[in-house]
Amino acid sequence: ESDVKNREDGFWRLSKLGVPVHKDPGKDFIGISPPLLEAIAKALEFPVAAMLPEEAFSVVRKSFDARKVLKEAQFVYTVDMDVKKLLNLEPRTWDFIARLEPKLGVIEYMSKPKIPIDLINIFHDSQQVHHEAVQEDVLETQNRSFYEILPPKRPKIAVVGSGPSGLFASLVLGELGAEVTLIERGQPVEQRGRDIGALVVRKILQSESNFCFGEGGAGTWSDGKLVTRIGRNSDSVQAVMKTLVQFGAPANILINGKPHLGTDRLIPLLRNFRQHLKGLGVNIKFGTRLNDLIVENRQVVGVKVSDASHNSDCDNQELFFDGVVLAVGHSARDVYQMLLKHDIELIPKDFSVGLRIEHPQELINTIQYSALATEVRNGRGGVPVADYKVVKYINGDNNGTTGSGDSTRSCYSFCMCPGGQVVLTSTNPSEICINGMSFSRRASKWANSALVVTVSSNDFDSFRSHGPLAGVEFQREFERRAAIMGGGDFVVPAQTVPDFLGNKLSETSLPPSSYRLGVHASKLHELFPSHITEALQHSIEMFDKELPGFISKDALLHGVETRTSSPVQISRHTDTYESTKLKRLYPIGEGTGYAGGIVSASVDGMYCGFAVAKSLGLYQGDI
Ligand code: FAD
Numbered sequence: 001e002s003d004v005k006n007r008e009d010g011f012w013r014l015s016k017l018g019v020p021v022h023k024d025p026g027k028d029f030i031g032i033s034p035p036l037l038e039a040i041a042k043a044l045e046f047p048v049a050a051m052l053p054e055e056a057f058s059v060v061r062k063s064f065d066a067r068k069v070l071k072e073a074q075f076v077y078t079v080d081m082d083v084k085k086l087l088n089l090e091p092r093t094w095d096f097i098a099r100l101e102p103k104l105g106v107i108e109y110m111s112k113p114k115i116p117i118d119l120i121n122i123f124h125d126s127q128q129v130h131h132e133a134v135q136e137d138v139l140e141t142q143n144r145s146f147y148e149i150l151p152p153k154r155p156k157i158a159v160v161g162s163g164p165s166g167l168f169a170s171l172v173l174g175e176l177g178a179e180v181t182l183i184e185r186g187q188p189v190e191q192r193g194r195d196i197g198a199l200v201v202r203k204i205l206q207s208e209s210n211f212c213f214g215e216g217g218a219g220t221w222s223d224g225k226l227v228t229r230i231g232r233n234s235d236s237v238q239a240v241m242k243t244l245v246q247f248g249a250p251a252n253i254l255i256n257g258k259p260h261l262g263t264d265r266l267i268p269l270l271r272n273f274r275q276h277l278k279g280l281g282v283n284i285k286f287g288t289r290l291n292d293l294i295v296e297n298r299q300v301v302g303v304k305v306s307d308a309s310h311n312s313d314c315d316n317q318e319l320f321f322d323g324v325v326l327a328v329g330h331s332a333r334d335v336y337q338m339l340l341k342h343d344i345e346l347i348p349k350d351f352s353v354g355l356r357i358e359h360p361q362e363l364i365n366t367i368q369y370s371a372l373a374t375e376v377r378n379g380r381g382g383v384p385v386a387d388y389k390v391v392k393y394i395n396g397d398n399n400g401t402t403g404s405g406d407s408t409r410s411c412y413s414f415c416m417c418p419g420g421q422v423v424l425t426s427t428n429p430s431e432i433c434i435n436g437m438s439f440s441r442r443a444s445k446w447a448n449s450a451l452v453v454t455v456s457s458n459d460f461d462s463f464r465s466h467g468p469l470a471g472v473e474f475q476r477e478f479e480r481r482a483a484i485m486g487g488g489d490f491v492v493p494a495q496t497v498p499d500f501l502g503n504k505l506s507e508t509s510l511p512p513s514s515y516r517l518g519v520h521a522s523k524l525h526e527l528f529p530s531h532i533t534e535a536l537q538h539s540i541e542m543f544d545k546e547l548p549g550f551i552s553k554d555a556l557l558h559g560v561e562t563r564t565s566s567p568v569q570i571s572r573h574t575d576t577y578e579s580t581k582l583k584r585l586y587p588i589g590e591g592t593g594y595a596g597g598i599v600s601a602s603v604d605g606m607y608c609g610f611a612v613a614k615s616l617g618l619y620q621g622d623i
Helices: 002-006 034-044 083-089 091-099 121-140 164-175 189-202 235-246 263-279 333-341 361-375 457-486 497-501 530-546 598-615
Strands: 011-020 057-065 074-081 107-110 156-160 179-183 283-285 288-296 299-307 317-320 323-326 346-348 351-360 391-395 408-417 420-424 434-438 446-455 492-496 519-521 556-561 568-570 585-587
Touching (some): 011 034, 034 074, 083 091, 156 164, 156 299, 164 179, 164 598, 179 288, 288 333, 323 598, 333 346, 346 457, 351 361, 351 408, 351 434, 361 446, 391 530, 420 446, 434 446, 434 556, 457 519, 457 556, 457 568, 497 530, 585 598
Parallel strands (some): 156 323, 323 585, 492 519
Antiparallel strands (some): 011 074, 011 107, 299 317, 346 568, 351 446, 391 408
């Protein structure tokens, strides 16, 4: 009994609960169905499933598993069991619960989260604290002059960049009582949508408002996949997901094994996020570009900004702050240059380059699901639209494909967008780089994914005159080549997979592409150095063994995918998030090398918010 009592505050997590697809109510159902209750009873070795009250269980995760090794495809659940509720609802389970033993990865006892999961609630708590502090102040100062009883000065923080990392840093700092100014070179989603429309329809690229720059950052006109490698059940990821739900994301992102939003859901969500930040008093400056930092005695004391529509920074305005959070993403190459001027350490890091492959979605459904493919009805059926994830390690010693002195390179699919489209993510008209996006229904006829190969400093050797930015120049070189190969006007160079493998120009007409600005048959096999091309060719052949049909005349490669992650990392202290070179500068997110993707960037921003708040005395808890 005492065991159970000790555990009453927490809950048990039951994982790997399989429900065959024909018994499950379908991909959108996230409740406790009778077949799931049976799976729970089986995992608990509890004799009568019907005795378990479904109210005591909640689904934490639901994934689809269609691996060929299974007799039948199944949904796989992770479920939390609330002991207190279970005992209240069904006291006959008492003895059984007392005897329950944990089994690693299958039945685990969970303790309470460390980070306050409800990021929006810390607002109310902090308001309370702030209010009480002001009341005390008033009492203490009743006999003093009026100006002395004003609330204490709030620390002023600039957050530069309104991508996921900047938004979450602003949220936490705003909630905890800092006076936040959010500086964003791009436009709010309403205007940004019009600018992106002009790009897609009239081929007009606004250099400061596009697929990379603007409210929500690079993640807005994206696939909105919320998958992450940083532990999807961790408190921090849960806190981010829960916040997104509070701003309008569907609750199923808390549960789906592969949560996905889609651009159409991201836009209203960002509007709600903006309104909430404004409600906290965050001053949001769109169309405002950071040009420089103001530094005194190796400490950042402010920023120089200008209207982003002006090319020169001669109309700089100086703004002063107690700290500057740098959340600029990896396409802000001008910011990297500016940081070098301040002697900030930019450490070159490995990243990946390659091409984006596109197949008809139906082909991927058939490869992955065989007969079950007919169940996929434009993302509305019981079975999700099929995706894939492939990775191969190419060993240079065995086949000579690495060419750079490295013994192995990985070649993998990245940012796969089922039911999506290929989009232009250039920020400069003389460069072409692409990525993928989708809408929530994932109903397009195409499935696209980056196929990329890791590259390291050996590969950038010929760009070493650019110092730590050699990797950036390496990216830029292939983006320029792609623009030339495409023939201009943002037309993308393309080649069918069989022709890429055969090193020949695609002569017959190319298969249709989702890319709206046009494709041009090109010798993509000549775009990268031969060792990168060979690594891509070799791995595509291996992917076809895993996914028979992957090599198809209907599969079209598009060039070029270069901005998979940041080519540099800006060093910072682990606990305070402060730059190791400049005090009061806090580099965060993907562009500074600390995240890769929407969720990890959000988590990094959230932690930075707590760390900065702690250093300012606004937060006393653990981080
Ligand atoms: P960013 O989102 O890049 O935000 C940086 C912001 O800083 C930008 O808004 C920029 O305008 C602003 N900025 C830059 N320089 C300055 C300056 N000098 N002054 C003021 N403001 C400045 N990830 C996923 O997890 N799932 C996906 O499905 C997915 N799909 C993607 C699809 C596309 C088309 C793209 C381009 C990316 C996609 N990503 C996806 C990656 C994801 O968007 C990024 O990992 C994430 O946005 C990084 O967040 P961040 O806050 O670090 O930087």
